[in-house]
Amino acid sequence: MANQPMDVIAKVLEKVEEQVDAELNKQLKEEDFEVLREKRLEALKKAHKQKQEWLSKGHGEYREIPSEKDFFSEVKESKNVVCHFYKDSTFRCKILDKHLSILAKKHVETKFLKLNAEKAPFLTERLGIKVIPTLALLIDGKTKDFVVGFTDLGNTDEFSTEMLEWRLGCAGVINYRKDLLPCYLTYM
The missing domain is CATH 1.10.12 (Lyase 2-enoyl-coa Hydratase; Chain  A, domain 2)
Structure with missing residues (x-):
């Protein structure tokens, strides 16, 4: 029954x-x-x-550019660019490298670059970069946002790749399809 x-x-x-x-x-x-x-x-x-x-423009991989001159030509040819300003002597830059390598393969719509800040004094001064590591997030050739140190990533060396992905999604520099509500609450 x-x-x-x-x-x-x-x-x-x-x-x-x-x-x-x-x-x-x-x-x-x-x-x-x-x-x-x-x-x-x-x-x-x-x-x-x-x-x-x-892919023909270098998207899909995380690679180093040798100079400031290269920075400008790379940024000109792509709509979305994430550029990591680093120094070899800074341990946290290696942590960021690991996460950016993963995200470069996942988000081919964005070009992922790294530039040694010591080889780019004009650019680091012009962009106001004082803390290493710093990510410059560029859209249509203009700097839209920065990720300075690990403050926006939970203020810890053990942040996840997903946390960095979320933060890049907040800036609109990658196509991010998950919940961005916390971005709007944080950055309003």
Whole structure:
């Protein structure tokens, strides 16, 4: 007897599903499915072409640039750039390198670079970089934000890659699809 309500519910759900399917079949004809399929295929082709273009410009890898001059040319050719200003003598820079290497592969829409601050005195002064490590977050060639030290990352050396990813998402320099509400609360 205890199984009867479940049987009734199953039959009702089955009927509702049949009605939804019938309504969908009425509304969407075969040509509509073909149009949707073509649009999706075109979007996939466009996304693939964009990814190939990014990869050809050095996206998808975390790499060092040798000079300030290279910084300007690299930033000009990409919409989104994360540049790590570092010094070899600073241990925390190596921690950041590990996380940025992971994120560079995951977020090919953004170019990930590193520049030795000691080889870029003009740039570090112009950008006001006083703490190492510092990440400059650039969009359309303009510095939008900075991540200075580890303060925004929980103020600990043991922050997660996800924490850094969230922080870069807050700045809009990567395509971040998770919850950004804490960003708006923190940076308002």
